[in-house]
Amino acid sequence: MSTQNVPPGAVVVGVDGTGKDRRALAWGAVEAARRRTGLHVLYAYPWTVFASEYGIAPSAEILRDASSVTDAAVDEALESVPGLDVTTQVVVADAAVSLVTASEQASVVVLGARGRGAVAGALLGSVSQSVAAHAHGPVVVIREHGGAPDGPVVAGVEPAQGAAAVLEFAFDQARAHGVGLRAVHAHSLASLRTDFFGARTEEFLALAAEQVVVTERSAIDALVAAEAGRGVAVEVVDVEGHPVDVLAEEAVAASLVVVGSRSRSGLAALRLGSVSRGVLCRAPVVAVVRVPVTGG
Template sequence: MDLPVVVGVDGSEESLRAVDWAADEAALRGAPLRMVYASLWERYEGSLIAQEVGKPAEEVMATDIMGAAERRAHLHHPELRVTTAVLADEPSFGLVNESSTARAMVLGCRGRNAVTELLLGSVSLAVAAHAHCPVIVLRGNSLKTAATAAPGRVVLGVAEKAAGSAAVRFAAEEAALRGLPLEAVRAWRRPAHSDTGHPLLAGGPAHAEEQEAAEVLEDALRDVPEGLEQHRRTAEGHARDVLVAASQDAALLVVGARRRSGRFGLQLGRVAHGVLHHAACPVAVVPETD
């Protein structure tokens, strides 16, 4: 099956920028693009727009939103295979369901006005937490697209058990598609009980923690293709803060989110949740299964 890149649209400028990124992503991968609009957004704004033009709300919203998104996608990629879907679902439910047959999903992080900004932010967070495929949320300067994000690099946040993980594979693939270097980053913390004031103990515990972080990096990247430019970096500090700092001049930040079977609620983890709120570049959240 030729799985598509899926993009969630709602008519906002943020979602149209997500269409730009998703169209580039699909073109880079030689994949079709699927644009999805969850029609229950109409309960917030559709009736007001429909009254102005004298048409049923569903017809107005679906026609106008999907038409604008499709024209946007074909603007730079006229050859792109595009399909559209209007779902009679809540956005988060509909998009998570779509993710089960998607190669990747792209979302903006804001809506059309002060009310829907909060709602769409919640949708992006919920989808990233529960999707079955990698979800790219356009944090930071979303005027950049998948094809124009260079110069830069793809930054991979390396978790404790990253060897052979889906996040590592996705980050390496994204870097190769863009012709960018891959920088793998592993944060480490100085032990709370270390006494760096004593000359015989100074640097001992910290060195051990840093060495362990370096070994995790080596193990994580052992299966990455040799032709891809790779960089490994350890940094002392909280993982969220280290990755947010690394995102300042990155094209894409990739983190894993472990899915635990039978667990309800958000399944992002503190690091993924934190970078989604604070990163300065698009963030890809890649599901990992136990």
């Protein structure tokens, strides 16, 4: 697929002609209108998965049927934002590869997803997981149900994991939608404990963890202060618990949860980080923001 067909800076919505497209298209349309970039609807026709290895090409009639998917998507988008500039594209290619390629030109890529919870989360889908892991910019995944459209934007922040980029995106979304921002810093010692630690080791870990929390809170406060004056009410909260569990609970009353994913290459780029992946599987509306790798 060539990125020449994706207008630079457009909001790209990946569709597949099912019910989960609806909320993604509505969200993408509003975002495109806000950014004044236009909406680009992309349908990756899965023909090649079944037939390309055998040299069978889809007929013109079949491709016209595929275009009906994008035509319906345009109608959905225009219901949300009448008069919006919408372009479409049907590609005979792998959906994840096509959307990752489109992300090179897009300001943000939006995808729909089904279900929620442990089982549904485990079956989120290879397309959503792959695009979120490999995209060159932000990816927003929206489930068919859940979330609170008028709720705050929740940012999962950790100074060592690109909190500045996460907060920048979260502030932008909160201001655009006229809602507050909750910067949530989750922390837990549970992963460090074993049955073999003595009292002195436990005491050392507790003191070290307390110092880390204080240091990271200071860093987060400084990042929030740097964004002051943007007209967004901000609450910074420290929560004891695993970040995935904490952010999944926060997501129930949130309009959007924003998490970071490090930009990597090679083997490390094959999957999302555990927190990003876990939140993506359990929260109804998630933005995965690409953040730079600062260490080795």
